[in-house]
Amino acid sequence: MKLTRRMTLAAFAGVLALGTAMPAYAADLIAIITPSHDNPFFKAEAVGAEAKAKELGYDTLVLVHDDDANKQSELIDTAIGRGAKAIILDNAGADATVAAVQKAKDAGVSSFLIDREINATGVAVAQIVSNNYQGAQLGAQEFVKLMGEKGNYVELVGKESDTNAGIRSKGYHDVIDDYPDLKMVAQQSANWSQTEAYSKMESILQANPDIKGVISGNDTMAMGAYAALAAAGRKDVIVVGFDGSNDVRDSITSSGIKATVLQPAYAQAQTAVEQANEYVKNKKSPEKEKQLMDCVLINGDNAPKLETFALKN
Amino acid sequence: MPNKLTWLTLGLTLAALAGLSLGACKILPTPSAQGGDSANSSAFNPDKMVEEIWASKVIPYLQQKAGPFAEVHALAKTDPAAAGAKYGNPKKQANSPWTFAVRVEGKIVAANTQSRAATIDVDVDGDGKANARVQIGPAMRGTALRDSLDFVQFNDFTNQIDFAQFGKAFNAYADKSVLSKLPRDGLEGRTAKVLGAYTIEGGQDLPLVTPAEAEIGPKP
Numbered sequence: 001m002k003l004t005r006r007m008t009l010a011a012f013a014g015v016l017a018l019g020t021a022m023p024a025y026a027a028d029l030i031a032i033i034t035p036s037h038d039n040p041f042f043k044a045e046a047v048g049a050e051a052k053a054k055e056l057g058y059d060t061l062v063l064v065h066d067d068d069a070n071k072q073s074e075l076i077d078t079a080i081g082r083g084a085k086a087i088i089l090d091n092a093g094a095d096a097t098v099a100a101v102q103k104a105k106d107a108g109v110s111s112f113l114i115d116r117e118i119n120a121t122g123v124a125v126a127q128i129v130s131n132n133y134q135g136a137q138l139g140a141q142e143f144v145k146l147m148g149e150k151g152n153y154v155e156l157v158g159k160e161s162d163t164n165a166g167i168r169s170k171g172y173h174d175v176i177d178d179y180p181d182l183k184m185v186a187q188q189s190a191n192w193s194q195t196e197a198y199s200k201m202e203s204i205l206q207a208n209p210d211i212k213g214v215i216s217g218n219d220t221m222a223m224g225a226y227a228a229l230a231a232a233g234r235k236d237v238i239v240v241g242f243d244g245s246n247d248v249r250d251s252i253t254s255s256g257i258k259a260t261v262l263q264p265a266y267a268q269a270q271t272a273v274e275q276a277n278e279y280v281k282n283k284k285s286p287e288k289e290k291q292l293m294d295c296v297l298i299n300g301d302n303a304p305k306l307e308t309f310a311l312k313n
Numbered sequence: 314m315p316n317k318l319t320w321l322t323l324g325l326t327l328a329a330l331a332g333l334s335l336g337a338c339k340i341l342p343t344p345s346a347q348g349g350d351s352a353n354s355s356a357f358n359p360d361k362m363v364e365e366i367w368a369s370k371v372i373p374y375l376q377q378k379a380g381p382f383a384e385v386h387a388l389a390k391t392d393p394a395a396a397g398a399k400y401g402n403p404k405k406q407a408n409s410p411w412t413f414a415v416r417v418e419g420k421i422v423a424a425n426t427q428s429r430a431a432t433i434d435v436d437v438d439g440d441g442k443a444n445a446r447v448q449i450g451p452a453m454r455g456t457a458l459r460d461s462l463d464f465v466q467f468n469d470f471t472n473q474i475d476f477a478q479f480g481k482a483f484n485a486y487a488d489k490s491v492l493s494k495l496p497r498d499g500l501e502g503r504t505a506k507v508l509g510a511y512t513i514e515g516g517q518d519l520p521l522v523t524p525a526e527a528e529i530g531p532k533p
Contacts (some may be wrong), residue, residue: 094472117472131409133477134456141430141454149428167473174481178452179429290468292406 030276031061031079032269033072034090039192039220041243041265042090044309045114048269049088056277058085067159069096076100080107086276088269089124090115094163098123110279112272115265116163121289126275128291130263132164135242135295136171139261142297143176143215143240146258150181151212154204156197156225157189158217165189168217168242176215185211190221197224205232213238219245219260226257244298244309252303259299265309268293357475359482367486374462375508375525379414382437382445386520389413389513402463410513412460417445417507417522421529424500430454431497433529434519435505446519447507449495449527450488456480457523458487461510487525495529504530 030053037043046062053060061082065072072092079087080103087104089111091097098120101111105123113127121127147153155172158165176182185208190197197216201224205211214229214237216222222241229237235256241248244262251257271293278284298306305312363371379385380400388396393411397403400413419437430452434443448454459465459480470476509524 119471121468129473131473133473133480137454144430163472163474167477170474171477174477175452175454288406288468292409292467292473294409 027057027059028085028280029061029082030058030273031063031075031082031084031087033063033065033075033079033087035092036064036066039218040245040247041219041263041309044265045090045269048266049114049273052270052273053088056273058277065092067092067161069093069100069161072097073100073103076104080104080109084109085280087111088272088276089113091118093161094119096161110276112276112279114268114272115263117290124289125279126272126286126291127289128268128272128275128293130164130265130268131292131294132167132263133171133174134292135261135263136168137175138295138297139168139240139242139259140172140175140215142259142299143172143213143238144179144182146238146240147182147213149179152183152185152208152210153213153215154201154208154211154225155184155187156200156214156216156221157187158221159191160189162192165192165217172215190224192218192220194220194224194227197221198228201225201228202232205229205234211237213240215239216241219243219248222257222260223247223251226251230256244296244306246306246308249298249303249306252298252300259297262296262298262306262311263309264293264295267310357471357478359475359479360485362479363482363486367490370464371458371462371483372508372525374464375414375510378461379416379508382415382417382419382435382522385413385415386444393513402461404463404466405460406467409460412457412510412512414461414510415445415508415522417447417505417509419444419505421500421503421505426497426500428452432521433500433505435507443519445511445522447505447509447522447524447527448492449524450484450492453484453488453523454521455512455523456483457510457512457521458483458525460512483525484523487523491524491527495527499532500529502533506530 032046032049034042034046050060050062063075065075069092087109091113097118101123104111111124113124115129117127117129157169186204188200190200214225216225219241222239226239239257241257241260244260248257248260275286378400385396385400396413397411401411417435417437419435421433422436422443423434425432431449432446433449435445435447436442437444467476506528507524508526509522511520511522
Protein backbone atom coordinates (compact mmCIF):
# COMPACT_ATOMS: atom_id res chain seq x y z
CA MET A 1 0.00 0.00 0.00
CA LYS A 2 2.77 2.35 0.94
CA LEU A 3 4.65 1.49 -2.20
CA THR A 4 1.56 2.08 -4.34
CA ARG A 5 1.14 5.49 -2.80
CA ARG A 6 4.70 6.39 -3.42
CA MET A 7 4.47 5.26 -7.03
CA THR A 8 1.32 7.30 -7.48
CA LEU A 9 2.98 10.33 -6.02
CA ALA A 10 5.95 9.84 -8.26
CA ALA A 11 3.72 9.50 -11.28
CA PHE A 12 1.92 12.70 -10.38
CA ALA A 13 5.18 14.50 -9.93
CA GLY A 14 6.40 13.20 -13.25
CA VAL A 15 3.32 14.44 -15.00
CA LEU A 16 3.60 17.84 -13.39
CA ALA A 17 7.22 18.08 -14.40
CA LEU A 18 6.62 16.90 -17.92
CA GLY A 19 3.54 19.07 -18.26
CA THR A 20 5.54 22.22 -18.70
CA ALA A 21 7.55 20.72 -21.50
CA MET A 22 4.62 19.21 -23.39
CA PRO A 23 2.41 21.03 -25.87
CA ALA A 24 -1.29 21.30 -25.12
CA TYR A 25 -3.47 18.43 -26.36
CA ALA A 26 -5.12 19.02 -29.68
CA ALA A 27 -8.31 17.25 -28.63
CA ASP A 28 -9.88 16.27 -25.32
CA LEU A 29 -9.09 12.78 -24.15
CA ILE A 30 -11.48 10.00 -23.14
CA ALA A 31 -10.03 6.95 -21.40
CA ILE A 32 -11.71 3.62 -22.11
CA ILE A 33 -10.90 0.95 -19.51
CA THR A 34 -12.31 -2.59 -19.69
CA PRO A 35 -11.38 -6.16 -18.80
CA SER A 36 -9.20 -8.11 -21.24
CA HIS A 37 -10.14 -7.99 -24.91
CA ASP A 38 -9.61 -11.76 -25.07
CA ASN A 39 -13.34 -11.91 -24.40
CA PRO A 40 -15.06 -10.51 -27.51
CA PHE A 41 -17.71 -8.90 -25.31
CA PHE A 42 -15.23 -6.51 -23.74
CA LYS A 43 -13.59 -5.91 -27.07
CA ALA A 44 -16.97 -4.91 -28.52
CA GLU A 45 -17.39 -2.44 -25.67
CA ALA A 46 -13.98 -0.89 -26.28
CA VAL A 47 -14.47 -0.76 -30.04
CA GLY A 48 -17.96 0.76 -29.65
CA ALA A 49 -16.77 3.40 -27.19
CA GLU A 50 -13.70 4.27 -29.22
CA ALA A 51 -15.67 4.64 -32.45
CA LYS A 52 -18.19 6.97 -30.82
CA ALA A 53 -15.48 9.01 -29.06
CA LYS A 54 -13.56 9.52 -32.30
CA GLU A 55 -16.79 10.42 -34.08
CA LEU A 56 -17.35 13.14 -31.46
CA GLY A 57 -13.81 14.45 -31.93
CA TYR A 58 -12.01 13.00 -28.91
CA ASP A 59 -8.64 11.36 -28.58
CA THR A 60 -8.88 7.99 -26.87
CA LEU A 61 -6.76 6.00 -24.46
CA VAL A 62 -7.82 2.33 -24.50
CA LEU A 63 -6.61 0.26 -21.54
CA VAL A 64 -7.37 -3.15 -19.98
CA HIS A 65 -7.34 -3.97 -16.26
CA ASP A 66 -7.59 -7.78 -16.58
CA ASP A 67 -10.08 -7.82 -13.67
CA ASP A 68 -7.32 -6.74 -11.29
CA ALA A 69 -8.49 -3.96 -8.96
CA ASN A 70 -4.92 -2.79 -8.25
CA LYS A 71 -4.15 -2.56 -11.92
CA GLN A 72 -7.44 -0.70 -12.45
CA SER A 73 -6.41 1.81 -9.81
CA GLU A 74 -3.10 2.39 -11.60
CA LEU A 75 -4.87 2.82 -14.95
CA ILE A 76 -7.17 5.41 -13.42
CA ASP A 77 -4.08 7.24 -12.16
CA THR A 78 -2.77 7.11 -15.70
CA ALA A 79 -6.02 8.52 -17.07
CA ILE A 80 -5.93 11.31 -14.47
CA GLY A 81 -2.28 11.97 -15.22
CA ARG A 82 -2.88 12.16 -18.93
CA GLY A 83 -5.58 14.77 -18.33
CA ALA A 84 -8.51 12.66 -19.52
CA LYS A 85 -11.84 14.52 -19.43
CA ALA A 86 -13.84 11.35 -18.83
CA ILE A 87 -13.34 7.68 -18.15
CA ILE A 88 -15.53 4.99 -19.71
CA LEU A 89 -15.12 2.07 -17.33
CA ASP A 90 -16.18 -1.57 -17.23
CA ASN A 91 -14.92 -2.06 -13.71
CA ALA A 92 -12.95 -4.68 -11.77
CA GLY A 93 -15.17 -5.15 -8.72
CA ALA A 94 -18.29 -3.55 -7.23
CA ASP A 95 -16.64 -2.69 -3.90
CA ALA A 96 -13.00 -2.22 -4.90
CA THR A 97 -13.90 0.20 -7.69
CA VAL A 98 -15.73 2.75 -5.53
CA ALA A 99 -12.47 4.23 -4.20
CA ALA A 100 -10.83 4.31 -7.63
CA VAL A 101 -13.76 6.16 -9.19
CA GLN A 102 -13.90 8.54 -6.21
CA LYS A 103 -10.21 9.26 -6.75
CA ALA A 104 -10.90 10.19 -10.36
CA LYS A 105 -13.82 12.38 -9.29
CA ASP A 106 -11.65 14.16 -6.72
CA ALA A 107 -9.17 14.86 -9.50
CA GLY A 108 -11.94 16.32 -11.65
CA VAL A 109 -12.30 13.37 -14.02
CA SER A 110 -15.84 12.05 -14.38
CA SER A 111 -16.51 8.35 -14.79
CA PHE A 112 -19.19 6.65 -16.89
CA LEU A 113 -19.62 3.02 -15.94
CA ILE A 114 -20.79 0.35 -18.34
CA ASP A 115 -21.75 -3.31 -17.98
CA ARG A 116 -21.04 -3.66 -14.25
CA GLU A 117 -22.40 -1.44 -11.52
CA ILE A 118 -20.69 -0.46 -8.27
CA ASN A 119 -22.13 -0.50 -4.76
CA ALA A 120 -22.33 3.27 -4.45
CA THR A 121 -24.17 6.12 -6.10
CA GLY A 122 -23.05 9.74 -6.49
CA VAL A 123 -19.47 8.76 -7.31
CA ALA A 124 -19.76 7.98 -11.01
CA VAL A 125 -21.81 10.29 -13.24
CA ALA A 126 -23.54 7.35 -14.92
CA GLN A 127 -23.85 3.60 -14.47
CA ILE A 128 -25.29 2.12 -17.63
CA VAL A 129 -25.68 -1.58 -17.09
CA SER A 130 -27.44 -4.46 -18.73
CA ASN A 131 -30.45 -5.68 -16.82
CA ASN A 132 -28.60 -8.89 -16.02
CA TYR A 133 -31.35 -10.17 -13.80
CA GLN A 134 -34.00 -9.70 -16.46
CA GLY A 135 -31.62 -11.31 -18.98
CA ALA A 136 -30.90 -14.24 -16.68
CA GLN A 137 -34.63 -14.74 -16.24
CA LEU A 138 -35.08 -14.89 -20.00
CA GLY A 139 -32.26 -17.42 -20.32
CA ALA A 140 -33.54 -19.51 -17.41
CA GLN A 141 -37.11 -19.53 -18.72
CA GLU A 142 -35.88 -20.80 -22.07
CA PHE A 143 -33.70 -23.36 -20.28
CA VAL A 144 -36.65 -24.59 -18.18
CA LYS A 145 -38.75 -24.93 -21.34
CA LEU A 146 -36.00 -26.81 -23.21
CA MET A 147 -35.55 -29.12 -20.22
CA GLY A 148 -39.29 -29.86 -20.07
CA GLU A 149 -39.29 -28.57 -16.45
CA LYS A 150 -37.34 -31.62 -15.21
CA GLY A 151 -33.95 -33.34 -15.15
CA ASN A 152 -30.42 -32.97 -13.79
CA TYR A 153 -28.44 -29.91 -14.73
CA VAL A 154 -25.13 -28.15 -14.13
CA GLU A 155 -24.52 -24.45 -13.58
CA LEU A 156 -21.24 -22.80 -14.58
CA VAL A 157 -20.77 -19.57 -12.67
CA GLY A 158 -18.58 -16.60 -13.64
CA LYS A 159 -15.77 -14.87 -11.82
CA GLU A 160 -16.70 -14.24 -8.23
CA SER A 161 -15.36 -10.66 -8.09
CA ASP A 162 -17.68 -9.64 -10.91
CA THR A 163 -21.13 -8.64 -9.59
CA ASN A 164 -22.73 -9.86 -12.79
CA ALA A 165 -21.68 -13.43 -12.00
CA GLY A 166 -23.77 -13.30 -8.83
CA ILE A 167 -26.67 -11.40 -10.40
CA ARG A 168 -27.00 -13.89 -13.26
CA SER A 169 -26.75 -16.88 -10.97
CA LYS A 170 -29.47 -15.41 -8.74
CA GLY A 171 -31.60 -14.62 -11.79
CA TYR A 172 -31.22 -18.18 -13.04
CA HIS A 173 -32.15 -19.67 -9.69
CA ASP A 174 -35.05 -17.31 -9.11
CA VAL A 175 -36.64 -19.00 -12.11
CA ILE A 176 -35.23 -22.54 -12.02
CA ASP A 177 -35.73 -23.13 -8.31
CA ASP A 178 -39.47 -22.77 -8.80
CA TYR A 179 -39.29 -26.17 -10.54
CA PRO A 180 -38.53 -28.89 -7.97
CA ASP A 181 -38.03 -31.55 -10.68
CA LEU A 182 -35.00 -29.64 -12.00
CA LYS A 183 -32.03 -30.78 -9.93
CA MET A 184 -28.69 -29.02 -9.91
CA VAL A 185 -26.05 -31.76 -9.58
CA ALA A 186 -23.02 -29.46 -9.86
CA GLN A 187 -22.33 -25.73 -9.59
CA GLN A 188 -18.81 -24.52 -10.29
CA SER A 189 -17.06 -21.34 -11.25
CA ALA A 190 -15.09 -21.44 -14.47
CA ASN A 191 -14.12 -17.74 -14.10
CA TRP A 192 -15.66 -16.71 -17.44
CA SER A 193 -12.94 -18.82 -19.14
CA GLN A 194 -13.49 -21.12 -22.11
CA THR A 195 -10.55 -23.43 -21.34
CA GLU A 196 -11.46 -23.63 -17.67
CA ALA A 197 -15.07 -24.44 -18.57
CA TYR A 198 -13.83 -27.21 -20.87
CA SER A 199 -11.81 -28.95 -18.16
CA LYS A 200 -14.44 -28.41 -15.45
CA MET A 201 -17.14 -29.80 -17.75
CA GLU A 202 -15.02 -32.88 -18.49
CA SER A 203 -14.72 -33.77 -14.81
CA ILE A 204 -18.33 -32.84 -13.97
CA LEU A 205 -19.51 -35.11 -16.79
CA GLN A 206 -17.42 -38.01 -15.48
CA ALA A 207 -18.99 -37.67 -12.05
CA ASN A 208 -22.51 -37.01 -13.40
CA PRO A 209 -23.07 -38.82 -16.70
CA ASP A 210 -26.84 -38.43 -16.32
CA ILE A 211 -27.01 -34.67 -16.89
CA LYS A 212 -29.53 -33.22 -19.30
CA GLY A 213 -28.56 -29.55 -19.34
CA VAL A 214 -25.90 -26.92 -18.62
CA ILE A 215 -26.72 -23.29 -17.88
CA SER A 216 -23.71 -21.01 -18.10
CA GLY A 217 -23.10 -17.51 -16.76
CA ASN A 218 -21.58 -16.39 -20.06
CA ASP A 219 -20.94 -17.43 -23.63
CA THR A 220 -17.23 -18.22 -23.42
CA MET A 221 -17.91 -20.79 -20.67
CA ALA A 222 -20.86 -22.14 -22.67
CA MET A 223 -18.52 -22.62 -25.65
CA GLY A 224 -16.01 -24.48 -23.46
CA ALA A 225 -18.71 -26.67 -21.90
CA TYR A 226 -20.26 -27.50 -25.26
CA ALA A 227 -16.86 -28.44 -26.71
CA ALA A 228 -16.26 -30.82 -23.80
CA LEU A 229 -19.73 -32.34 -24.18
CA ALA A 230 -19.26 -32.76 -27.94
CA ALA A 231 -15.86 -34.40 -27.40
CA ALA A 232 -17.53 -36.86 -25.04
CA GLY A 233 -20.25 -37.64 -27.59
CA ARG A 234 -22.89 -35.80 -25.54
CA LYS A 235 -24.23 -33.27 -28.01
CA ASP A 236 -27.69 -34.11 -26.64
CA VAL A 237 -27.02 -32.03 -23.53
CA ILE A 238 -28.87 -28.69 -23.61
CA VAL A 239 -26.50 -25.72 -23.24
CA VAL A 240 -27.63 -22.13 -22.65
CA GLY A 241 -25.23 -19.16 -22.42
CA PHE A 242 -25.30 -15.42 -21.80
CA ASP A 243 -23.84 -12.42 -23.75
CA GLY A 244 -24.88 -12.99 -27.36
CA SER A 245 -21.45 -13.52 -28.91
CA ASN A 246 -20.93 -14.36 -32.57
CA ASP A 247 -19.36 -17.69 -31.54
CA VAL A 248 -22.51 -18.79 -29.76
CA ARG A 249 -24.68 -17.43 -32.57
CA ASP A 250 -22.81 -19.71 -34.98
CA SER A 251 -23.20 -22.63 -32.58
CA ILE A 252 -26.97 -21.99 -32.33
CA THR A 253 -27.42 -21.83 -36.09
CA SER A 254 -25.52 -25.12 -36.47
CA SER A 255 -27.68 -26.85 -33.82
CA GLY A 256 -25.08 -26.83 -31.04
CA ILE A 257 -25.77 -24.48 -28.12
CA LYS A 258 -29.51 -23.88 -27.78
CA ALA A 259 -29.83 -20.28 -26.59
CA THR A 260 -28.10 -17.24 -25.18
CA VAL A 261 -29.08 -13.79 -23.94
CA LEU A 262 -27.91 -10.71 -25.81
CA GLN A 263 -26.49 -7.82 -23.87
CA PRO A 264 -26.33 -4.73 -26.02
CA ALA A 265 -22.61 -4.18 -25.30
CA TYR A 266 -21.81 -2.06 -28.31
CA ALA A 267 -24.81 0.25 -27.90
CA GLN A 268 -24.20 0.53 -24.17
CA ALA A 269 -20.61 1.70 -24.66
CA GLN A 270 -21.73 4.22 -27.26
CA THR A 271 -24.46 5.57 -24.99
CA ALA A 272 -21.87 6.04 -22.24
CA VAL A 273 -19.63 8.08 -24.55
CA GLU A 274 -22.59 10.22 -25.65
CA GLN A 275 -23.41 10.95 -22.03
CA ALA A 276 -19.75 11.70 -21.29
CA ASN A 277 -19.72 14.12 -24.21
CA GLU A 278 -22.81 15.92 -22.88
CA TYR A 279 -21.21 16.15 -19.47
CA VAL A 280 -17.81 17.34 -20.69
CA LYS A 281 -19.17 19.90 -23.15
CA ASN A 282 -22.37 21.09 -21.46
CA LYS A 283 -21.98 19.93 -17.83
CA LYS A 284 -25.22 18.05 -18.34
CA SER A 285 -25.66 14.87 -16.30
CA PRO A 286 -27.93 12.06 -17.46
CA GLU A 287 -31.38 12.17 -15.85
CA LYS A 288 -30.58 9.10 -13.75
CA GLU A 289 -27.22 7.79 -12.69
CA LYS A 290 -28.18 4.13 -12.77
CA GLN A 291 -29.60 3.13 -16.10
CA LEU A 292 -30.70 -0.38 -16.98
CA MET A 293 -30.69 -1.71 -20.53
CA ASP A 294 -32.86 -4.76 -21.19
CA CYS A 295 -31.42 -7.96 -22.65
CA VAL A 296 -32.93 -10.04 -25.46
CA LEU A 297 -33.28 -13.83 -25.70
CA ILE A 298 -31.41 -15.32 -28.66
CA ASN A 299 -32.43 -18.74 -29.96
CA GLY A 300 -32.80 -20.44 -33.34
CA ASP A 301 -35.50 -17.92 -34.34
CA ASN A 302 -33.42 -14.75 -34.23
CA ALA A 303 -29.79 -15.93 -34.06
CA PRO A 304 -29.11 -15.17 -37.75
CA LYS A 305 -29.84 -11.49 -37.06
CA LEU A 306 -27.14 -11.23 -34.40
CA GLU A 307 -23.86 -9.50 -35.24
CA THR A 308 -21.20 -8.20 -32.81
CA PHE A 309 -23.52 -7.83 -29.80
CA ALA A 310 -26.31 -6.14 -31.71
CA LEU A 311 -29.47 -7.39 -33.45
CA LYS A 312 -29.84 -6.34 -37.06
CA ASN A 313 -33.30 -5.71 -38.45
CA MET B 314 -1.02 -1.88 -24.42
CA PRO B 315 -0.04 -3.05 -20.91
CA ASN B 316 3.61 -2.87 -21.94
CA LYS B 317 3.33 0.66 -23.11
CA LEU B 318 1.68 1.54 -19.86
CA THR B 319 4.38 -0.10 -17.79
CA TRP B 320 6.98 1.90 -19.67
CA LEU B 321 5.01 5.07 -19.21
CA THR B 322 4.73 4.49 -15.46
CA LEU B 323 8.39 3.60 -15.27
CA GLY B 324 9.33 6.68 -17.25
CA LEU B 325 7.29 8.93 -15.04
CA THR B 326 8.72 7.31 -11.95
CA LEU B 327 12.26 7.81 -13.21
CA ALA B 328 11.52 11.40 -14.09
CA ALA B 329 10.30 11.97 -10.57
CA LEU B 330 13.22 10.18 -8.99
CA ALA B 331 15.63 12.23 -11.07
CA GLY B 332 15.22 14.96 -8.49
CA LEU B 333 12.25 16.91 -9.76
CA SER B 334 10.39 18.81 -7.12
CA LEU B 335 7.64 17.06 -5.19
CA GLY B 336 6.59 20.33 -3.63
CA ALA B 337 3.43 20.72 -5.65
CA CYS B 338 2.08 17.34 -4.64
CA LYS B 339 -0.69 16.84 -2.19
CA ILE B 340 -0.69 13.71 -0.10
CA LEU B 341 -4.03 12.06 -0.54
CA PRO B 342 -5.42 9.76 2.12
CA THR B 343 -5.39 6.12 1.06
CA PRO B 344 -9.00 5.16 0.65
CA SER B 345 -8.61 1.55 1.72
CA ALA B 346 -9.83 2.07 5.27
CA GLN B 347 -13.48 1.99 4.31
CA GLY B 348 -15.50 -1.12 3.49
CA GLY B 349 -17.56 -3.49 5.54
CA ASP B 350 -20.68 -1.97 4.04
CA SER B 351 -21.71 -5.32 2.67
CA ALA B 352 -22.83 -6.33 6.15
CA ASN B 353 -25.77 -3.96 5.68
CA SER B 354 -27.25 -6.11 2.95
CA SER B 355 -28.29 -8.71 5.51
CA ALA B 356 -30.77 -6.16 6.80
CA PHE B 357 -32.44 -6.00 3.39
CA ASN B 358 -35.71 -7.91 3.61
CA PRO B 359 -37.69 -7.58 0.37
CA ASP B 360 -40.54 -9.86 1.49
CA LYS B 361 -41.18 -7.69 4.52
CA MET B 362 -40.94 -4.51 2.45
CA VAL B 363 -43.57 -5.79 0.04
CA GLU B 364 -45.83 -6.99 2.83
CA GLU B 365 -45.69 -3.53 4.42
CA ILE B 366 -46.74 -1.65 1.28
CA TRP B 367 -49.06 -4.21 -0.34
CA ALA B 368 -52.41 -3.27 1.18
CA SER B 369 -51.61 0.37 1.93
CA LYS B 370 -49.93 1.40 -1.35
CA VAL B 371 -49.72 -1.29 -4.03
CA ILE B 372 -53.39 -2.31 -4.27
CA PRO B 373 -54.74 1.28 -4.06
CA TYR B 374 -52.24 2.38 -6.73
CA LEU B 375 -53.23 -0.41 -9.11
CA GLN B 376 -56.94 0.14 -8.46
CA GLN B 377 -56.62 3.81 -9.22
CA LYS B 378 -54.34 3.43 -12.24
CA ALA B 379 -55.67 0.30 -13.99
CA GLY B 380 -57.83 0.38 -17.10
CA PRO B 381 -59.87 -2.40 -18.72
CA PHE B 382 -57.57 -4.70 -20.69
CA ALA B 383 -59.12 -4.08 -24.11
CA GLU B 384 -58.77 -0.31 -23.73
CA VAL B 385 -55.24 -0.40 -22.36
CA HIS B 386 -53.99 -2.83 -24.96
CA ALA B 387 -55.57 -1.01 -27.90
CA LEU B 388 -53.92 2.25 -26.85
CA ALA B 389 -50.64 0.48 -26.07
CA LYS B 390 -50.49 -0.86 -29.62
CA THR B 391 -51.25 2.44 -31.33
CA ASP B 392 -49.61 4.94 -28.97
CA PRO B 393 -47.43 3.33 -26.28
CA ALA B 394 -46.35 6.69 -24.86
CA ALA B 395 -49.96 7.83 -24.36
CA ALA B 396 -50.84 4.46 -22.82
CA GLY B 397 -47.77 4.78 -20.62
CA ALA B 398 -48.79 8.22 -19.39
CA LYS B 399 -52.27 6.99 -18.53
CA TYR B 400 -51.81 3.41 -17.28
CA GLY B 401 -48.05 3.04 -16.94
CA ASN B 402 -45.25 4.20 -14.72
CA PRO B 403 -43.97 7.47 -16.21
CA LYS B 404 -40.90 7.31 -13.98
CA LYS B 405 -39.71 4.04 -15.48
CA GLN B 406 -36.16 3.56 -16.78
CA ALA B 407 -35.84 5.23 -20.17
CA ASN B 408 -34.59 2.06 -21.84
CA SER B 409 -37.21 -0.25 -20.33
CA PRO B 410 -40.45 -1.22 -22.04
CA TRP B 411 -43.74 0.13 -20.66
CA THR B 412 -45.56 -1.73 -17.94
CA PHE B 413 -49.30 -1.06 -17.54
CA ALA B 414 -51.74 -1.48 -14.69
CA VAL B 415 -54.72 -3.41 -15.99
CA ARG B 416 -58.04 -5.10 -15.17
CA VAL B 417 -58.78 -8.36 -16.95
CA GLU B 418 -62.39 -9.55 -16.78
CA GLY B 419 -63.81 -12.27 -18.97
CA LYS B 420 -64.12 -15.95 -19.63
CA ILE B 421 -61.32 -18.48 -19.31
CA VAL B 422 -60.93 -20.14 -22.71
CA ALA B 423 -57.80 -22.17 -21.98
CA ALA B 424 -55.68 -23.12 -18.98
CA ASN B 425 -52.21 -24.59 -18.54
CA THR B 426 -51.94 -26.04 -15.08
CA GLN B 427 -49.44 -28.76 -16.07
CA SER B 428 -46.56 -26.30 -15.92
CA ARG B 429 -45.53 -24.85 -12.59
CA ALA B 430 -45.68 -21.54 -14.40
CA ALA B 431 -49.44 -22.06 -14.66
CA THR B 432 -51.56 -19.67 -16.73
CA ILE B 433 -55.14 -19.01 -17.77
CA ASP B 434 -56.04 -17.50 -21.14
CA VAL B 435 -58.86 -15.00 -20.84
CA ASP B 436 -61.28 -13.76 -23.49
CA VAL B 437 -62.30 -10.22 -22.56
CA ASP B 438 -64.46 -9.32 -25.59
CA GLY B 439 -66.63 -12.40 -25.91
CA ASP B 440 -65.38 -13.54 -29.32
CA GLY B 441 -64.20 -16.88 -27.93
CA LYS B 442 -60.54 -16.06 -28.53
CA ALA B 443 -58.04 -15.34 -25.78
CA ASN B 444 -56.83 -11.75 -25.38
CA ALA B 445 -54.57 -12.06 -22.35
CA ARG B 446 -52.65 -14.76 -20.51
CA VAL B 447 -52.76 -14.46 -16.73
CA GLN B 448 -50.11 -16.08 -14.54
CA ILE B 449 -51.55 -18.04 -11.64
CA GLY B 450 -48.29 -19.39 -10.19
CA PRO B 451 -46.64 -20.78 -8.26
CA ALA B 452 -43.78 -20.01 -10.70
CA MET B 453 -44.16 -16.58 -12.29
CA ARG B 454 -42.25 -14.72 -14.95
CA GLY B 455 -41.09 -11.15 -14.89
CA THR B 456 -41.38 -8.18 -12.57
CA ALA B 457 -44.49 -6.47 -13.94
CA LEU B 458 -46.00 -5.66 -10.53
CA ARG B 459 -42.84 -3.93 -9.34
CA ASP B 460 -42.34 -2.15 -12.64
CA SER B 461 -45.88 -0.74 -12.73
CA LEU B 462 -45.39 1.26 -9.51
CA ASP B 463 -44.29 4.87 -9.84
CA PHE B 464 -42.99 4.97 -6.26
CA VAL B 465 -40.41 2.22 -6.84
CA GLN B 466 -37.11 3.36 -8.36
CA PHE B 467 -34.06 1.29 -9.28
CA ASN B 468 -31.85 4.16 -8.10
CA ASP B 469 -33.16 3.68 -4.57
CA PHE B 470 -31.61 0.21 -4.37
CA THR B 471 -27.99 -0.72 -3.70
CA ASN B 472 -27.71 -2.88 -6.80
CA GLN B 473 -29.55 -5.04 -9.30
CA ILE B 474 -29.68 -8.00 -6.94
CA ASP B 475 -31.62 -6.11 -4.29
CA PHE B 476 -33.86 -4.58 -6.94
CA ALA B 477 -34.42 -8.02 -8.48
CA GLN B 478 -35.25 -9.65 -5.17
CA PHE B 479 -37.69 -6.86 -4.45
CA GLY B 480 -39.35 -7.61 -7.81
CA LYS B 481 -39.55 -11.30 -7.05
CA ALA B 482 -41.05 -10.57 -3.63
CA PHE B 483 -44.14 -9.04 -5.29
CA ASN B 484 -44.75 -12.25 -7.23
CA ALA B 485 -44.18 -14.35 -4.13
CA TYR B 486 -46.61 -12.24 -2.12
CA ALA B 487 -49.29 -12.43 -4.83
CA ASP B 488 -48.82 -16.19 -4.99
CA LYS B 489 -48.98 -16.63 -1.23
CA SER B 490 -51.89 -14.32 -0.52
CA VAL B 491 -54.05 -14.76 -3.63
CA LEU B 492 -53.03 -17.19 -6.35
CA SER B 493 -52.32 -20.27 -4.25
CA LYS B 494 -55.97 -20.16 -3.15
CA LEU B 495 -57.38 -20.26 -6.67
CA PRO B 496 -58.93 -23.49 -8.03
CA ARG B 497 -56.79 -25.49 -10.51
CA ASP B 498 -59.27 -27.88 -12.11
CA GLY B 499 -61.97 -27.40 -14.70
CA LEU B 500 -61.05 -23.78 -15.26
CA GLU B 501 -62.20 -23.49 -18.84
CA GLY B 502 -65.57 -21.79 -19.18
CA ARG B 503 -65.38 -20.09 -15.79
CA THR B 504 -65.13 -16.34 -15.36
CA ALA B 505 -61.99 -14.57 -14.21
CA LYS B 506 -61.56 -11.14 -12.65
CA VAL B 507 -58.00 -9.89 -12.28
CA LEU B 508 -56.25 -6.71 -11.19
CA GLY B 509 -52.60 -6.70 -12.18
CA ALA B 510 -49.95 -5.46 -14.56
CA TYR B 511 -48.27 -6.48 -17.79
CA THR B 512 -45.19 -5.46 -19.72
CA ILE B 513 -45.20 -4.94 -23.47
CA GLU B 514 -43.02 -7.58 -25.08
CA GLY B 515 -41.86 -8.07 -28.62
CA GLY B 516 -42.95 -11.66 -29.21
CA GLN B 517 -46.20 -12.89 -30.72
CA ASP B 518 -47.33 -14.58 -27.49
CA LEU B 519 -50.37 -13.28 -25.64
CA PRO B 520 -49.72 -10.35 -23.25
CA LEU B 521 -48.67 -11.90 -19.93
CA VAL B 522 -50.49 -10.38 -16.95
CA THR B 523 -49.20 -10.75 -13.38
CA PRO B 524 -52.10 -10.48 -10.92
CA ALA B 525 -52.16 -8.68 -7.60
CA GLU B 526 -55.79 -9.66 -7.08
CA ALA B 527 -57.65 -12.49 -8.81
CA GLU B 528 -61.01 -14.23 -8.57
CA ILE B 529 -62.23 -17.23 -10.53
CA GLY B 530 -65.99 -17.79 -10.76
CA PRO B 531 -67.87 -21.06 -10.08
CA LYS B 532 -68.14 -23.81 -12.68
CA PRO B 533 -70.82 -22.93 -15.22
